[in-house]
Amino acid sequence: MQVKLKIFRYNPEQDKKPHYERYQVEAEPTDRVLDLLEYVKGNVDGTLSFRRSCAHGICGSDAMRINGVNYLACKVLVKDIGSSNITIQPLLGLRVIKDLIVDMEPFFEHYRSVMPYLVNDQTPPSTERLQSPEERERFDDTTKCILCAACTTSCPSFWGNEKYVGPAAIVTAHRFIFDSRDRAASERLKILNDQFGVYRCHTIFNCTLACPREIQITTAIGEVKKAIATGSVD
Numbered sequence: 097m098q099v100k101l102k103i104f105r106y107n108p109e110q111d112k113k114p115h116y117e118r119y120q121v122e123a124e125p126t127d128r129v130l131d132l133l134e135y136v137k138g139n140v141d142g143t144l145s146f147r148r149s150c151a152h153g154i155c156g157s158d159a160m161r162i163n164g165v166n167y168l169a170c171k172v173l174v175k176d177i178g179s180s181n182i183t184i185q186p187l188l189g190l191r192v193i194k195d196l197i198v199d200m201e202p203f204f205e206h207y208r209s210v211m212p213y214l215v216n217d218q219t220p221p222s223t224e225r226l227q228s229p230e231e232r233e234r235f236d237d238t239t240k241c242i243l244c245a246a247c248t249t250s251c252p253s254f255w256g257n258e259k260y261v262g263p264a265a266i267v268t269a270h271r272f273i274f275d276s277r278d279r280a281a282s283e284r285l286k287i288l289n290d291q292f293g294v295y296r297c298h299t300i301f302n303c304t305l306a307c308p309r310e311i312q313i314t315t316a317i318g319e320v321k322k323a324i325a326t327g328s329v330d
C-alpha cells in the first residue's frame with residue numbers, strides 16, 4: 097500500500113518557524129511507523145531527526161504524536177492507524193530540539209523530584225529484604241513504566257502548566273510509596289501534596305489511554321490522592 101506521511105520539521109538553528117514535509121512511501125500494513133521513518137531517513141531525507149533505540153517498545157525513546165495520539169513509533173503498526181494518511185508530530189508540551197526530538201529535561205526534572213529510588217536506612221538483613229507476593233502485587237503495575245513521556249505530554253493539565261509534576265512522575269512515586277520495603281512514603285506524599293502535585297490531575301484519563309505499557313495511571317494517581325487524604329498507604 098501507499099502511505100502519505102506528513103512530518104513536522106523544525107531546525108531552530110536554520111528555520112524561522114516549523115513546517116511540514118510530505119513523503120509518499122510504499123508500506124506493508126504490518127510495518128511499524130518507525131519503519132517508515134527509518135525508510136525516509138535512510139532513502140529520502142537523511143536530515144530527518146527522531147529518537148529511537150531499542151525498536152521493541154522497551155527503551156521509551158520514540159514516543160511521538162501520530163494522527164493526534166501519542167504512541168511509541170516502534171509499537172504502532174500502519175494498519176492500526178486506520179488511515180493511509182499519517183501525520184507525525186513531536187510530543188506536545190516540551191520544547192522541540194529538532195524535528196521529532198523534544199527536550200526531555202523538564203520531564204526528567206519532575207521524575208527526579210519524587211525521589212525515584214528506594215529509601216530504607218534500616219540495617220540491611222543478611223539476605224534480601226523479603227516481601228510477600230501480595231505486598232509486591234500492590235505496586236506491580238507501576239513498575240512497568242519505561243519513562244516514554246506519552247502520558248505526561250497527553251495531559252491537558254500539563255499543557256496548561258508545565259510545572260505540574262505530571263502522571264509519569266506520580267506513577268514512579270506510586271511505585272515506591274506502596275513498596276513495603278521503602279521508608280520515604282510520607283516524604284513523597286508531602287512533595288505530591290504541593291500546588292503542582294497530584295491535585296493538578298482532574299481525572300481526564302488521556303494519560304491512561306496513551307500509556308504503551310497499559311499502566312492504570314489514573315487509578316494510581318487516585319491511590320496517591322487517597323494516601324494523602326487519609327495519611328495511610330494501607
Ligand code: SF4
Binds near residue numbers: 156240313
Ligand atoms: Fe510512558 Fe506509561 Fe510510563 Fe507514562 S506511565 S512514561 S506513558 S510507560
Ligand code: F3S
Binds near residue numbers: 297298300
Ligand atoms: Fe492528566 Fe491523566 Fe490526570 S490526563 S488530568 S494526569 S488523569
Ligand code: FES
Binds near residue numbers: 147151152
Ligand atoms: Fe525503544 Fe521504541 S525505540 S521503545
